Amino acid sequence: MLTYSFENIGHAPLYAHLYRCIRRDIEAGVLQPGEKLPSKRALARHLGISTITVEGAYGQLMAEGWCTSQPKRGVYVASDIEKAAAAWPKIEPENSERPENPAAVPPSPPLRGTSPMGGGEIFTAPLIDFAARSASAETFPFSIWTKHLRRVIADDADALLSRSPGQGVLALRTAIAGHLRRFRGLAVAPEQIVIGAGTEYLYTLLVQFFGRDRRFCVENPGYGRIRRIYESLGATCLSASLDSAGVRPQELLASGAQIVHISPSHHFPTGLIMPISRRYELLGWATGAPDRYIIEDDYDSEFRLTGRPIPTLMGIDALGRVLYMNTFSKSLTPTIRISYLVLPQALVQPFRDRLGFYSCTVSNFEQYTLARFIEGGDFERHIRRMRTLYRRRRETILQLLKKSPFADRIEILEQGSGLHFLVRFHGAGTDEAIEKKLAKEGIRMKPLASYYAETTMPPKEAAGTFVLDYSAVAEEKMGEAVQRIGKALYT
Amino acid sequence: MLTYSFENIGHAPLYAHLYRCIRRDIEAGVLQPGEKLPSKRALARHLGISTITVEGAYGQLMAEGWCTSQPKRGVYVASDIEKAAAAWPKIEPENSERPENPAAVPPSPPLRGTSPMGGGEIFTAPLIDFAARSASAETFPFSIWTKHLRRVIADDADALLSRSPGQGVLALRTAIAGHLRRFRGLAVAPEQIVIGAGTEYLYTLLVQFFGRDRRFCVENPGYGRIRRIYESLGATCLSASLDSAGVRPQELLASGAQIVHISPSHHFPTGLIMPISRRYELLGWATGAPDRYIIEDDYDSEFRLTGRPIPTLMGIDALGRVLYMNTFSKSLTPTIRISYLVLPQALVQPFRDRLGFYSCTVSNFEQYTLARFIEGGDFERHIRRMRTLYRRRRETILQLLKKSPFADRIEILEQGSGLHFLVRFHGAGTDEAIEKKLAKEGIRMKPLASYYAETTMPPKEAAGTFVLDYSAVAEEKMGEAVQRIGKALYT
Numbered sequence: 001m002l003t004y005s006f007e008n009i010g011h012a013p014l015y016a017h018l019y020r021c022i023r024r025d026i027e028a029g030v031l032q033p034g035e036k037l038p039s040k041r042a043l044a045r046h047l048g049i050s051t052i053t054v055e056g057a058y059g060q061l062m063a064e065g066w067c068t069s070q071p072k073r074g075v076y077v078a079s080d081i082e083k084a085a086a087a088w089p090k091i092e093p094e095n096s097e098r099p100e101n102p103a104a105v106p107p108s109p110p111l112r113g114t115s116p117m118g119g120g121e122i123f124t125a126p127l128i129d130f131a132a133r134s135a136s137a138e139t140f141p142f143s144i145w146t147k148h149l150r151r152v153i154a155d156d157a158d159a160l161l162s163r164s165p166g167q168g169v170l171a172l173r174t175a176i177a178g179h180l181r182r183f184r185g186l187a188v189a190p191e192q193i194v195i196g197a198g199t200e201y202l203y204t205l206l207v208q209f210f211g212r213d214r215r216f217c218v219e220n221p222g223y224g225r226i227r228r229i230y231e232s233l234g235a236t237c238l239s240a241s242l243d244s245a246g247v248r249p250q251e252l253l254a255s256g257a258q259i260v261h262i263s264p265s266h267h268f269p270t271g272l273i274m275p276i277s278r279r280y281e282l283l284g285w286a287t288g289a290p291d292r293y294i295i296e297d298d299y300d301s302e303f304r305l306t307g308r309p310i311p312t313l314m315g316i317d318a319l320g321r322v323l324y325m326n327t328f329s330k331s332l333t334p335t336i337r338i339s340y341l342v343l344p345q346a347l348v349q350p351f352r353d354r355l356g357f358y359s360c361t362v363s364n365f366e367q368y369t370l371a372r373f374i375e376g377g378d379f380e381r382h383i384r385r386m387r388t389l390y391r392r393r394r395e396t397i398l399q400l401l402k403k404s405p406f407a408d409r410i411e412i413l414e415q416g417s418g419l420h421f422l423v424r425f426h427g428a429g430t431d432e433a434i435e436k437k438l439a440k441e442g443i444r445m446k447p448l449a450s451y452y453a454e455t456t457m458p459p460k461e462a463a464g465t466f467v468l469d470y471s472a473v474a475e476e477k478m479g480e481a482v483q484r485i486g487k488a489l490y491t
Numbered sequence: 492m493l494t495y496s497f498e499n500i501g502h503a504p505l506y507a508h509l510y511r512c513i514r515r516d517i518e519a520g521v522l523q524p525g526e527k528l529p530s531k532r533a534l535a536r537h538l539g540i541s542t543i544t545v546e547g548a549y550g551q552l553m554a555e556g557w558c559t560s561q562p563k564r565g566v567y568v569a570s571d572i573e574k575a576a577a578a579w580p581k582i583e584p585e586n587s588e589r590p591e592n593p594a595a596v597p598p599s600p601p602l603r604g605t606s607p608m609g610g611g612e613i614f615t616a617p618l619i620d621f622a623a624r625s626a627s628a629e630t631f632p633f634s635i636w637t638k639h640l641r642r643v644i645a646d647d648a649d650a651l652l653s654r655s656p657g658q659g660v661l662a663l664r665t666a667i668a669g670h671l672r673r674f675r676g677l678a679v680a681p682e683q684i685v686i687g688a689g690t691e692y693l694y695t696l697l698v699q700f701f702g703r704d705r706r707f708c709v710e711n712p713g714y715g716r717i718r719r720i721y722e723s724l725g726a727t728c729l730s731a732s733l734d735s736a737g738v739r740p741q742e743l744l745a746s747g748a749q750i751v752h753i754s755p756s757h758h759f760p761t762g763l764i765m766p767i768s769r770r771y772e773l774l775g776w777a778t779g780a781p782d783r784y785i786i787e788d789d790y791d792s793e794f795r796l797t798g799r800p801i802p803t804l805m806g807i808d809a810l811g812r813v814l815y816m817n818t819f820s821k822s823l824t825p826t827i828r829i830s831y832l833v834l835p836q837a838l839v840q841p842f843r844d845r846l847g848f849y850s851c852t853v854s855n856f857e858q859y860t861l862a863r864f865i866e867g868g869d870f871e872r873h874i875r876r877m878r879t880l881y882r883r884r885r886e887t888i889l890q891l892l893k894k895s896p897f898a899d900r901i902e903i904l905e906q907g908s909g910l911h912f913l914v915r916f917h918g919a920g921t922d923e924a925i926e927k928k929l930a931k932e933g934i935r936m937k938p939l940a941s942y943y944a945e946t947t948m949p950p951k952e953a954a955g956t957f958v959l960d961y962s963a964v965a966e967e968k969m970g971e972a973v974q975r976i977g978k979a980l981y982t
Contacts, residue, residue, distance in 0.1 A: 013649050040665075041866070051866065052650045052662050052859065059661050071680045072672060137652035146644045149856075153637045158504050159543045161628035163825050170550050171543050174531075181563060189562045197688040197828070197852035204695055208723045228848055232699045234725050334654050335855035337688070357719055361688035363857055364826035365640075368543065375532070375542065 002038060004047065014049055015056030022057060026066050026077055027085060037067065037075045128481045130445040132472035139389065140333040141382050148372040149365065156368055164360040164367060168195025172367045175374035176340055183380065184301065186315050186324070188342050194351070197337040197361035199299070199327050200229055206295065207233040209354055210259050214291070217257035219247055221451035223268050226261055239453040242270065245278040249285035259293050264313055265301040266418035269451045269467040279313055286321040298326045300418045302383045303390055320344030328370065331383060338362050338370055390419060393470045393478070400482040406490040420469035422448060428464065428489040441484040493529060495538065505540055506547030513548060517557050517568055518576060528558065528566045619972045621936040623963030630880065631824040632873050639863040640856065647859055655851040655858060659686025663858045666865040667831055674871065675792065677806050677815070679833050685842070688828040688852035690790070690818050691720055696832070697786065698724040700845055701750050705782070708748035710738055712942035712949070714759050717752055730944040733761065736769040740776035750784050755804055756792040757909035760942045760958040770804055777812040789817045791909045793874045794881055811835030819861065822874060829853050829861055881910060884961045884969070891973040897981040911960035913939060919955060919980040932975040
């Protein structure tokens, strides 16, 4: 059977190493076209690794066309490997596979964000991902999380097997209410909270709750998926442009918008923080008619890194027109799907009447684990740790950009909040050209223009402006990242 | 601080015991109206129990009106406990609290199905639940499941923190494909499978995939929640009546239905198994126009207890018109939210194009745990064990009913499959009266008529017919259950 050593592979994930070993054998003809690979389980047992590792490797090989799978039979070396060989650059020979040589080692953190068989990106060069929009895997407090999970299993079998109320288990809703009180100064009761498997799922509930016939409105530019979900569910979704304080009540009035979805703590992608005066103006707009509501998407408020906190819209809303949302996917890991919605008191009963028949989409195991994680203070400790980490990353990349040889060719637009800022590249070509040149150097970054609604033209000054999300890039990679940006755009 | 003993409480869940202790103290005046209860964490530490237990007890006390919670401040004895005292029958005095006395001990399994704060039912007498529609908690293979979960945590940190593809992780989709092959003779590739947090969530994807403008159609009678979800998402939902073989192609043709959602393996609630001839007729209907599809909801096919297996519709569908669905909530525990959809090959790419932007709603922890649970053979062992258990439950309750003093007043309509059958009660009053009389004796059972669409009249012969789902009732409770049914209806 295939035998490879897993020693001295540095920081490369096991599956990436295995993928490389098998691919090299295919390219070298050791494994012949049409030859059957061992079953995942057999190979895993043989190499003393997990089947998931083998699956990851096989998945990557299949995604790239080196292998094919035949249902019921197994995985085979593709009969036509020329195509794959042409598409994927040759792997370095064995002796250069030192972890010190970054070009030879599949990169660890960014790979975690992509995935074999997921239709996602496949690495060709070690990727530095400034468009990840999620915490990087290595910062997740895995051992603390699993400690709580183990305790939940040991202590609470009964609770784990009791059907969760549709809104989520009381323990978690109570913990979240406590967190919101301590962390956001929000006084809400557990009964106002609705737990769901990700904000996307909660958006689908919101459309069903308010009704597809309402006129929803999202920020433009903004996070495109929100619009996509509203539209996928058949709701009309308007766009509101932004001035320097955020969406403008006059424009909302003129457009006839009813449900406005915004992120006042830290707008994506501009980084804008809505000042308190605009918040009151928006609440004024909302109270102007009985069917107007604001959805306050507080997705990265935990990571306000500078400045004084501004109260949430929900916290200053006396009339029950604000629904608050937040997620743990962003602050913990996107592989745990827990988000929540906070309803104003007056909407609790209508929500139950209309959508109370839905089962909760999050498993009890994770609900109780998260409840303990919050109650035990670990969530807030984690956030403090992450703030320090992100602040360092932010300062490092900003310093490096400002000291770089191309510092006079770029402009940095930052609002001192959240996990990203904007960089304007002067004289580096069109957005498309910049994105491609960066990608060629293994840098992923998205142009600001790509966050505008398809129906509107991005303003001229957006040209050359890119969103740099540093949340998934380790500090020690920043130097290389800036070098590569320079190489891509200014040499 | 409140101090109670947790010894000799038999099988009562801890929280139910604590609830009873506190309630007794409130009724006895030991705890005075308006008095503050200790914080959950303090009481939990004091009594050496988990905070979840305290929360459960407090939740129950609040749900019944014995206590109230004040946000930011804590839980208080209600100032007006008379109302609660009037509504809830007096608890037996301490010395009768032996586990042998079932009336004095809050029942363990049914309580798991309800929940404080969930707006569900609150027990007044020990409930025997013949309408649970889910596996009872004590049958869940908790230690095997958690063994796999622990191993996943130990071995696969990397995989756990890699973002799942929208359709679910490959390992789980591969495991499910293997299970379907072995268990249902279905040959499908992992890429056809979509993992979601419960069938309800998958229904919402189906409406988005096919479009709200299609004419969906469900069985009448049927499981009402399916219609409710389709309608909540704005789709037109027709009803198809059933003859002795299931829905009739002629009626589908006449109604203009396009997407027909059925459960041919075991119809709920009639228990009907669709014969192979009707399956072919339905496939014939589906191929009559390019926009017709069948959703095959195979929700309890694992528990076919008698007779020979009939192939799935998907298995005999050569033209890609059948989408197959199943869930692990039914076969494992409803507190784990994992269901799946199998797309015909031709719909895989259109599905990705339309809904590929959605993140998977199930956390990686549970996806990988379930993958191992299936791959290791534990899922199939569990099903075999459950079949034996259910077969015994079925035979026991059937025998007891047939030998009961009221055997000549009832008719049993059973099709030899699944986890429920129908009982017709003669001369016991209207459906409503029967349901109430049963409830008074602590028996929960739903009339067949309640599963008909609101717009249609149930047939006359449905009167007095009830759906008896025995999946959540332990064998040793059956004798008492039958006695209580007799007492409720025939004395």
